[in-house]
Amino acid sequence: MTDSDGAPLKKTPLHASHVALGARMVPFGGWDMPVEYSGITAEHMAVRTAAGLFDVSHMGEVEIAGKGALEAVQHITSNDASKLQVGQIQYSGLTTPEGTFVDDLLVYRFGPSHYLLVINAGNIDKDYAWIAARAKEAVPDVATVNSSDRYALIAVQGPKAQDILQALTAIDLAAIKYYWFANGEIAGVRGTVSRTGYTGEDGFEVMVPPAMAARVWDALLQAGKAHGLIPAGLGARDTLRLEAAMRLYGNDIDEQSTVIEADLGWIVGWNKTEFLGRDVLHAQKTGGTKKTMVGFEMTERAIARHGHSVFHNGQPVGVVTSGTQTPFLKKAIGMAYVPPTLKAPGTELEIDIRGRKAKAVVVPLPFYKRPKK
């Protein structure tokens, strides 16, 4: 199999496990990845009600270390990394000088002067070239390393995730707060456990050396069986993240949309005097934007998809960035860019679905919020 450029598809260290489990494999961001095992609906529901196991080893990692590491991270990302303690993580934007997204990412503070950035699979080469060049603008001698091949990443997500993972590790998982991590052994393998995910559910992501990935994967499948855990693919990952209104790079955000337009002002560290894109973002925060991201729900039976045009009172006003029929909420939902004047919940929209205009209404984001314990 090859990707659209004809290059051979990359395989994660768990590729053979997916094939053995009968997964349907598809090309994604240059990787041969499982899109589903038992079916998107079943996998989605398992994550909302019990647990799902995801191979997300295709995600990239870039490390920035040494004196000046913080200064470099502060220059290239939108959020304020100075707020991070060792062991803490933040969601952030890798921004252009225009305030748009080179990528979105997680910033882990590994050590006092050591940061690990988790980036999207399809952007690894682009991001690393960008980060290496731009970090040096801030700190000429800072070390940047593309360590994507050094980590396998496995996500265990769902209300049972903690019980399942706790059986395999001495790390006290209850003590790990949301967006924090701890180091230790998982199924006898040295690694890192973070309370993070891309599903809107409680859960963890486990980072281990690629050679040990299958051992940890198998142990989690085994330990999870009694709790209802099943392997879950990219299909369910997409419907889960959309219910939680988490942005997907390449669909909802890209180099044409700014952090403010994407309604992600909360990942901007306004206290910072400088970072790439600050001037544009500050001007947009105070002066407004031409477009803003909203959530919508179809009020007619039809499913909006990425790229469909959005209308209001018969006039074209924007475009759908993500849309699906969600298995848990059992509604057709989506996100779109529209003029800020149309962002109020209750505003009526029409979506052009293959030539037919179907009615939709703006609703608050996220669509789904997990019940508080």
Added chain:
Amino acid sequence: MSYPADLKYTKEHEWIRVDGNTGAIGITDFAQQQLGDVVYVELPEVGSTITAGKVFGTIESVKAVSELFAPVSGEVVEINSSLKDRPDHVNSKPHETWMVKVKLGSTGELSSLMDAAAYEQLIQK
């Protein structure tokens, strides 16, 4: 799953079951496997005409949308209204879950369709 011998098949993975001068149309087990969980089927109205080889509706799974191609030409005499609430039957019982019934314009078109053996060969390629 085996492919019933009483159905005729298209290379776009629809089937038709002919009863007298009426044909019931659905999609094959192979097609539903490729689509994944079906969530919505958009069908033509009763009384409209469909044309062999042309699009007559769309089918959406959680992940994707596909077009439905008519195996034969004819007037739509009935649509399967149970699909509105149970589109998943396309996945669980693909060869029993018909989508539309048409009054056949001519039975000649049927001869260009595949039998089960020919269709099974096609999908094994």
